[in-house]
Amino acid sequence: MSDLAAHVVILGAGHAGGTAAALLRQYGHTGPITLVGAEPLPPYQRPPLSKAWLKGEADADSLALKPLEFYAEHDIDFRPSTRAVEINRGERTVRLSDGAALTYDKLILATGARAIALPIAGADLAGVMFLRTAADAELLKATIGPGKRLAVVGGGYIGLEVAASGRALGAEVVVLEREPRLLARVACETLSTFFRDYHEQHGVTFDLGADVAGFEGQDGRVTGVRLADGRIEPCDAVVVGVGAAPNDEIAAEAGLETARGVVVDLEARTSDLNIFAIGDVAHRPMPIYDRMFRMESVPNALEQAKQVASAITGRPAPAGECPWQWSDQYDLKLQIAGYAFDVDQILVRGDPAAAKFAVFHLKGDQVQSVEAINSPPEFMMGKQLILSRRPVDKARLADPSISMKEVAA
Amino acid sequence: MAKITYIEHDGTEHVVDVKPGLSVMEGAVKNNIPGIDADCGGACACATCHVYVDEAWREKTGSSSAMEESMLDFAENVEANSRLSCQIKVSDALDGLIVRMPESQH
Numbered sequence: 202m203s204d205l206a207a208h209v210v211i212l213g214a215g216h217a218g219g220t221a222a223a224l225l226r227q228y229g230h231t232g233p234i235t236l237v238g239a240e241p242l243p244p245y246q247r248p249p250l251s252k253a254w255l256k257g258e259a260d261a262d263s264l265a266l267k268p269l270e271f272y273a274e275h276d277i278d279f280r281p282s283t284r285a286v287e288i289n290r291g292e293r294t295v296r297l298s299d300g301a302a303l304t305y306d307k308l309i310l311a312t313g314a315r316a317i318a319l320p321i322a323g324a325d326l327a328g329v330m331f332l333r334t335a336a337d338a339e340l341l342k343a344t345i346g347p348g349k350r351l352a353v354v355g356g357g358y359i360g361l362e363v364a365a366s367g368r369a370l371g372a373e374v375v376v377l378e379r380e381p382r383l384l385a386r387v388a389c390e391t392l393s394t395f396f397r398d399y400h401e402q403h404g405v406t407f408d409l410g411a412d413v414a415g416f417e418g419q420d421g422r423v424t425g426v427r428l429a430d431g432r433i434e435p436c437d438a439v440v441v442g443v444g445a446a447p448n449d450e451i452a453a454e455a456g457l458e459t460a461r462g463v464v465v466d467l468e469a470r471t472s473d474l475n476i477f478a479i480g481d482v483a484h485r486p487m488p489i490y491d492r493m494f495r496m497e498s499v500p501n502a503l504e505q506a507k508q509v510a511s512a513i514t515g516r517p518a519p520a521g522e523c524p525w526q527w528s529d530q531y532d533l534k535l536q537i538a539g540y541a542f543d544v545d546q547i548l549v550r551g552d553p554a555a556a557k558f559a560v561f562h563l564k565g566d567q568v569q570s571v572e573a574i575n576s577p578p579e580f581m582m583g584k585q586l587i588l589s590r591r592p593v594d595k596a597r598l599a600d601p602s603i604s605m606k607e608v609a610a
Numbered sequence: 611m612a613k614i615t616y617i618e619h620d621g622t623e624h625v626v627d628v629k630p631g632l633s634v635m636e637g638a639v640k641n642n643i644p645g646i647d648a649d650c651g652g653a654c655a656c657a658t659c660h661v662y663v664d665e666a667w668r669e670k671t672g673s674s675s676a677m678e679e680s681m682l683d684f685a686e687n688v689e690a691n692s693r694l695s696c697q698i699k700v701s702d703a704l705d706g707l708i709v710r711m712p713e714s715q716h
């Protein structure tokens with residue numbers, strides 16, 4: 202059987218899985234495609250859930266990657282509200298939660314990641330929420346509003362986006378963060394301070410160095426967050442945003458190699474020739490940094506969807522891309538390219554006080570990553586510099602009177 | 611509904627009906643038209659939804675914002691009629707719009 206006629210089974214109907222199904226058809230795959238998704242909705246975009254959608258600026262239709270009819274029209278057997286429970290690699294079958302079994306020629310794991318829960322008292326109280334799915338977002342939106350006090354546990358990007366949207370919806374917002382600064386894992390001091398000031402100007406309060414010990418409740422509903430030092434932050438709702446863990450158990454149980462995610466190569470292929478893994482669940486090589494890691498971003502899900510669709514339809518692998526992501530908070534546009542690995546110098550270009558600046562992270566004279574606030578040229582050129590590994594003149598890079606085109610020239 | 615013609619770099623034409631209110635980018639993505647990647651889903655953050663607006667339609671599609679302008683400045687093969695298709699809102703006034711796609715979005 203030629204590969205174009207193979208039965209491709211995709212587990213997980215999120216951004217990565219949905220895009221892979223559509224790309225397979227775009228690339229000429231003629232064989233059956235089955236897309237199995239645990240959620241009731243067809244594949245949709247998560248980024249607006251903490252931003253435009255939460256603020257009421259985007260509707261459900263605009264969240265969907267493709268309209269529901271798309272799947273039938275393109276002969277993609279979409280099975281919503283169905284979970285894959287076991288992979289049998291010997292028989293090439295997948296057992297589903299509804300009892301059905303599917304036989305595959307090629308299997309794509311696109312099961313994503315799930316929000317990490319806090320194993321503390323009161324975590325099961327009503328009003329203690331996560332933000333990972335459209336259903337989570339619906340619940341959150343129905344809970345917050347004017348006169349409500351929202352506590353956000355975790356000062357990472359999702360937590361800060363929720364804080365900004367919460368303010369836009371008229372809620373009081375307090376962000377509780379264990380580290381002494383915001384975005385401690387992902388951003389430098391300049392950016393942490395900038396975001397803290399900006400959010401405070403918009404009425405968000407912060408409790409940094411706050412060790413969350415439990416949730417207080419009444420009649421089954423959360424009423425406050427208890428800190429290790431005994432203090433209680435009263436609230437009507439909590440969003441826990443402390444990171445995500447890959448849904449790789451089903452792969453590990455089937456004997457596939459895993460390491461904080463399912464291990465794959467640049468074709469998104471796992472240790473089994475007929476099985477691929479893409480998106481948040483994959484632990485992938487990143488050649489520009491000469492290492493492997495797991496990324497949680499839409500561009501990563503899209504890049505790997507292209508890799509797998511190319512591999513299955515016999516196209517050459519797509520050119521490597523620079524990893525990147527974005528975040529919208531208030532009127533700020535934050536664009537991040539690359540990751541700050543092995544950085545020995547940080548350079549700020551522009552003026553944080555004017556909310557228009559970029560932070561470059563350098564290793565020697567190479568750009569490892571850039572965080573650009575309201576600065577598209579720095580982001581776009583930074584992305585190219587990261588990918589090309591070209592050396593930069595640091596004095597010129599630090600001088601905003603020299604355009605990014607000239608810096609890179 | 612507005613009829614929009616998307617022309618791939620190799621000349622392949624796709625004519626689809628797009629609901630007013632959606633963006634020109636969403637019209638392409640929801641119809642699985644190749645050539646518009648739209649990595650950021652319309653957040654004006656990626657410049658992978660670059661199109662050339664047909665001369666006759668340039669005025670009707672309006673002008674780009676400062677943010678769009680500076681993103682486009684760094685995209686490849688930019689021309690005077692380049693736009694980010696996620697920043698063009700479809701309305702009945704755009705019935706008949708023609709856009710062409712660049713050779714690559716990256």
Ligand SMILES: Cc1cc2nc3c(=O)[nH]c(=O)nc-3n(C[C@H](O)[C@H](O)[C@H](O)COP(=O)(O)OP(=O)(O)OC[C@H]3O[C@@H](n4cnc5c(N)ncnc54)[C@H](O)[C@@H]3O)c2cc1C
Pocket residue numbers: 212213214215216217218237238239240246247248249250251283284285286311312313314332333334359448451479480481482496497498499500502525526527528529
């Ligand atoms: C609130 C929020 C905001 C974000 N904002 C941004 C942003 O601004 N920029 C950015 O780049 N990225 C952002 N991200 C990250 C981005 O959404 C993810 O990286 C992306 O969704 C990953 O796609 P995926 O398909 O790998 O996983 P997902 O989109 O999570 O999809 C996985 C799907 O698989 C299903 N599934 C799991 N196990 C099984 C099983 N056994 N059987 C069947 N189905 C299963 C899940 O239910 C889920 O529907 C955000 C994420 C969230 C939650």
Ligand code: FES
Pocket residue numbers: 635648649650651652653654655656657658659694695696697
């Ligand atoms: S879709 Fe990203 S800029 Fe238009």
